[in-house]
Amino acid sequence: MSIVNPSSQSLPQATAKSSTIANNPQTSVASAANTESTKTGNPFLDGIRLPTESAIPEAKDQSLTQKDFFALLSQQLSMQDPFKPVDNDQMIQQMASFSTVDGITKLNEEILNLTSVTSSSQALQASGLVGRKVLIPSDTGYLSSESPSINGVISTPEKISDITVRIEDSKGQLIQSFKVDGSAGGNVDVSWDGLDAEGLPVAGGEYQIKASGKVDGKAQDLPVSTYAHVTSVSLGTASSGAILNLRGLGGIKLADVLAVTEA
Template sequence: MSLINPLNNTQALAGQTSVSSQNTGPSQQATSAAIQAATTQSAEETSTTGNPFIDGIRLPDESSIPEANNQELTQEDFFSLLSQQLSMQDPFKPVDNDQMIAQMASFSTVDGINNLNDEIKTLNSVMTSSQALQASGLVGQKVLIPSDTGHISAEDPSLKGIISTPETIESIAVRIEDEKGQLVKTFTIDGSAGGNIDVSWDGLDKNGEPVASGNYSIKATGRVDGTSEELPVSTYAHVTSVSLGTASTGAILNLRGVGGIKIGDVLAVSET
């Protein structure tokens, strides 16, 4: 009986393994690639079940959140949400036809309101342009504005305005002040007629000399019920040009030396 050396047997097996690993040829590599491809395909097939409802509720492998670019829902977004709602509904409790029609009608109403807003904006633009065109007829004329400040220049050497009185006043004291608030001239006018009293300043100071060009204020005081009170004064200004403005402001009248004023704030129009 012969004995087998375990050590020699182990070495022989190791040699066979080494030879087997070194003799790996192209055919064995192709076989490994085919097995790996089959495994990948099998994994992909197991990710879907073929049932749209079950596949629809599976968590996605990657985030599919779109980038935020617009916060407004369009008609395409609405139909996308409606289609998603129909695909996710319970087949035993489908969406009622009335509910679906109500949703579509609601979206149509919202879409109609948006279109109406666009039309209103266009209409406002047209009305603003038309108003500016009509206001252009005021260029070169004088308008009464609710301000006690007027402009004196070589073209307009005098200043006119209106003093509003709550009742008849025998005598109204008028003061003319420059832009710094310094007194330029004082005089009195008759206010016995009551109501709106015309006031006019010839543009001369207390010494009878023409004043320099600039803005001057008309201040008026009178005794009302036995008490001296400041009376509201409005002045006339020369319109040099008209600006379109916006839908909220309307046409803007540009006044010589005074600035701009909304056409809606004009109290009266006077001839030149």
């Protein structure tokens, strides 16, 4: 039993068209394009034809500009009821809204430019701190051949006769301890010469200065700030501002610096 295709008479025409395309390469592209948009008339051939690839549209900007607002306004005016036109006050209000939006956009651009200029100016001013020491709110100092000692400030809530100072390494081990006079109260200067309890110099690295004293008759830990050497300045971001790069300690915001020593 054989299956007869009622549309078999169209096969020679399709074969002839394919033969023409193969013999003439210059017209193969145009013929292929025409074939995509036309059908052969044979349901079997049209059913097995590969679907054409659809082009993916590019993403468009969804934000509205002032030009879009005026286009909407013009469309509104053209579609309004001639017997009930837009009120003048409403028209003025819409125009004022468009002007406000445009003004806010320009203001944002000016603020961004001003922020960039301010950051650059701040970094330029902070560059004068390179080579100097700044007081930072941290009890950790860095000991090196360039800085053989660590200096700091102990903050006391009241006058304390004796303040116990402990020097610890990065592992929390005690290196040396001594006492300083805090009878004057307020901020008390403290300095460590980089020697251990036996008077020998210690290796370079990070060391912590811990301070404690009796406040109202009870032992209490006291906050300590240390001095660090500024090696360079980074621009940072608009939110952080200029960043001071400290020797062995990383970076700190310029706004967090408590004091600056003489060069």
